[in-house]
Amino acid sequence: MTRIPRAYAPFPLSRPRRTRRTAALRDLIAETRLGVNDLIWPIFVTDVPGADAPVASMPGVTRVTIDGAVRAAAEAAELGIPALCLFPYTDPALRTEGCEEAWNPDNLINRTIRAIKAEVPDIAVMTDIALDPYNANGHDGLVRDGVILNDETVEALVRMALAQAESGADILGPSDMMDGRIGAIRRALESAGHQDVAILSYAAKYASAFYGPFRDAVGASGRLVGDKKTYQMDPANRDEALRLVARDIDEGADMVMVKPGMPYLDICRAVKEAFGVPTFAYQVSGEYAMISGAIANGWLRDEVILESLLAFRRAGCDGILTYFAPRVARILAERA
Template identity: 60%
Template sequence: MSASTRPDGGFFGSSPFQGQFPQTRLRRNRQSTWSRALTQEKHLHVSNLIWPVFVIDGANHEEEVASMPGVFRRTIDRLLPALQEAETLGIPAVAIFPVTESRLKDPEGTEAINPENLVCRTVRAIKEAGLSLGVICDVALDPYTSHGHDGILRNGVIVNDETVARLCQQAVVQAQAGCDVIAPSDMMDGRIGAIRNALDEAQFQHVQLLSYAAKYASAFYGPFRDAVGSASQLGQGDKKTYQMNPANTDEAIREVAMDLAEGADMIMVKPGMPYLDIVHRVKATFGVPTFAYQVSGEYSMIAGAAEKGWVNRELVMLESLLAFRRAGADGILTYFAVEAARRLKNIQ
């Protein structure tokens, strides 16, 4: 058996023509800065970053999320200057997440379809400020329900079709406010096709659909639920009847295939780093724009460890984001977006 072949007769590596040591020394390409740059396979650019932001009601106020060091909830007037910096840095898009006051929440999430809700007012303010950022709006009911679930609850069960009807209304309201990308994260069956039809009937054919097609029932969402105030409502409940089982990969491919058939323009995998195998498989299978969400728990692990001095925040941040690109992600939703963009601008 040749040194370059496996016991099954195949070749190690991608080519049967790779040499062997000592004729081939792979360290030669790593020995200098210029050579490492020249042979780097994947690159992280500011254009790959999407910034998720939290908006609260009121004026001239911001507050740090305790479980997400360095991440803030901001009123619209405080958010706009932050978004102006993001635009200047070259970040292409922002994702809006509202912190809804408890008095506005009810079991059916009716505030989601209010044209004057916090998300719609934020979107209009961004557009009126003349910012060229793409605006992504989450479509799900959990910021608006008193029970913290993504859908309408009937006798302890999240009802699919009634929820989809409400999500269609929510999507149209957001599009009317000026949202560029509708991003359903609810994981109800059939919602992509229904929302696409609703948008088209309302003459919003140009509005894009970013489907959270492979969203898992993950323990990594905890700090996000703290940030938007849905953790206390959810209590001891879980979302396993509609979000995916973390053990499943084939199911993710089925979900993506269905959402693409229903009209999704882009696909999201959430969470990110623990599911890079899913990102890679989705990209390799479908070859469509594929995004990943570096979720709150991933951010908080890095930020918390950095605060303790256990890891280098900047280096781990950039390495983690590059890992998304290596797996095949075209876009990365990350709370590090502005920080990473500043660093990337410094080294470009």
Template identity: 60%
Template sequence: MVVSQPLHLVNPAPFPRTRLRRLRRQAWLRDLVAEHALRPADLIQPCFVLEGEGRREAIPSMPGVERLSVDLVVAMAERAARAGVPAMALFPVTPPERKSEDGCEAWNEDNLVCRAIRAIKRAVPEIGTIADVALDPYTTHGQDGLLRDGVILNDESLEVLCRQALCQAAAGCDVVAPSDMMDGRVAALREALDGAGHNQTVILSYAAKYASAFYGPFRDAVGSSASLGRADKKTYQMSPANAAEALRETALDISEAADMVMVKPGLPYLDIIHRVKAAFQLPTLAYQVSGEYAMIHAAGLQGWLDAEAAMEESLLAFKRAGADAILTYAAIETAEKLQRR
């Protein structure tokens, strides 16, 4: 009886009969045997939404990224559709006067995100809209949940997060994405959405979201850095030291009816992306966060590396690790580059 060996145990013929460079000699051969590919359809464009009309503001810590008023967000959505980018993730730049201790602007049906969703759906209905479910852009303290005596309240936060998601769904949002990391929030959101007749609204859970140093430029962009001050989010976001815990978090969110899951940040957590995808085989997304994006672009501006090539290489790494889609601030420009090939 002949027992076949697993492929990784088969010894190839030795050099010179085996020459691995044979398949690298020409571009068409390299493309032919490529194990993974990056497509425009793999990319999601995050966008920072600003009050006003015809307004754009540069974000110094994110070269090339701007805060945009709703009308310019619509123009970005039109550009995304032409480039083949399937969806946009919206994040508000809430004016200071509309921030509060409880973040009640989050469930104002006419807030920035809801207005942007409605405007995009009128102008570019084929573009998917993803809305963040968390309180940090709306609170005076910059935390993702309700705060009392220095403690983030888990169960009390669930109620207001559900109110936020219901406003987003009513505005026409396709996907609500809880990034708050409160325990039990996926089950609470699913029950609330279904109870209000939004049973087709997708839940993309930030299942494994780490308390990372790579979020700084994002907090600058939405204006939560000043609110947060010297405080941190380590009592609810995951420790960078933990990997098995990411699987527990993801398993819980799936059991609560998450439709898709996300790992955040991206490049420093490729092992987590791979383990989550291998373990659960659910649509798994990665977020190339603001700090990752900023590092690549800053190095490019200094002439230390080719930023465009480094960006594409890092995005391909997410695909290789098992990500089905990637949120990246370079989504549209990368998709346009891929289209030109």
């Protein structure tokens, strides 16, 4: 057990409540800050007629058209949110076992990147690198005889990454958890002249039950055959997360991600302390749905949103992907 040196004179010379007495005093000694610049806003984009609709399992979240994504980018810029992360709800007719739509230069996400960059060029656009939105069976990788193929998937992910970089993406987010994909993508980007495109690796992504609403949002819930436990991490493991982060940094990741968020704050802290690299966490759809549902039912107050995000910052995260981003930005602006 760590022994903490005594930092106070004995009572009554020391009264820790003195510096808690007013909001101004509490603000002066606050050890952790949450700012709008700490946020990345994930949005769901579709061009499927009628699919630009609310996501039932994510109260307050709506799939948007490409035009809607451009408006969201403008809103983010106005609020001071530095980045959006794009996820596609792909036409079911384009979801195949070969996932060819993933690297189509004119697919939904690549058109959305170009549209945002044409209208809101200063917003940072992050994308997702994984095959599940394009896969007939809902997996992040190519499947043969029930086995998720690693090396063949990495080749497909490289093609996908290059198409997104060519379209103007600023940050690529490989979330697939295939072995060796960071190095392969980094080498391909360098060779193709995209050396300035950053990689935010989902380095410690767990096989979590918290992802359910997200799969509803991208239309993958009914398609997933089996589970993702052969490539996403076991929730029981901590040391493995550190090994995977070290590997991805060595392979060329500029930033690393822990996913999910609040149930894995110990991993966030361990990663930040071990490596000191830009460390992010994803407040995933299940976390969002639980908090939103509790607020809607009057069981919790809005303040819990800020508290949850402050916990990420306290654990060492440099930034957070959260569906609450615009709501939080407005709250912070009101309090400024």
